[in-house]
Amino acid sequence: MTPFLNAAVQHLGTNEFTVINGEEIEFPDGSKVSSDDLDAIKALASIIEEEPDVPDRVTARQFKLQLLTDGLLDQVEAWISTQERAVQIAFEYSGTFVRDEPMMQAGFSALDFNEAQIDAFFTSAAEL
Template sequence: MRNIVDGKSCEMSPQEQAKCFANLSEPQLEDISGFVSARQFKLQLLKDGLLERVDAWVASQPREIQIAYEYSGRFSRSDPMTVAGFTEMGFTAPEVTAFFASAAAL
């Protein structure tokens, strides 16, 4: 499991993971509307005709962003890298919200 600290992704220790899940109640675990799986995220990009554009943008970014994009199991709407990417590509906040809502429905 990974954690974002100051915009950088780092591996969580087993103790940190246990603490994280211990602090979540069952409804919180089920309500992850700000998150979508990597499959949902990338299929929504494909559906919207954005996959090649996003892949090209990611390829032009620092290696850290490339690795995060390639190996993330899920994408968070509020993650600093996600926000920066959507902003740099010219998306408005309502467009990002609509993207995540559509992706969550896949």
């Protein structure tokens, strides 16, 4: 990788750069990237700007706090109380909630969540 691309990689994630006439990029340290490297930089930028991966699991604390935040905790606890004892124990004592486990799928189905809503739930929960 050229020194220009190294500079680009260091600054792209911070959005600290200026495009000059659509042909050159200048960074805060004064380094510039010529139009020859612009396509490579655009490709790197698209990779960096991709959506973050949706977590496949969150801690019990994160999961239950997200339920509370979304106003779903009471509804979920009521649903859990109607399930078999093993599900109740798993909900109460699990240290981690894994998105693809059957209990989770059944719970989200009971809430009429679609895949996008489940993604948003796990993404938000992971930030708590």
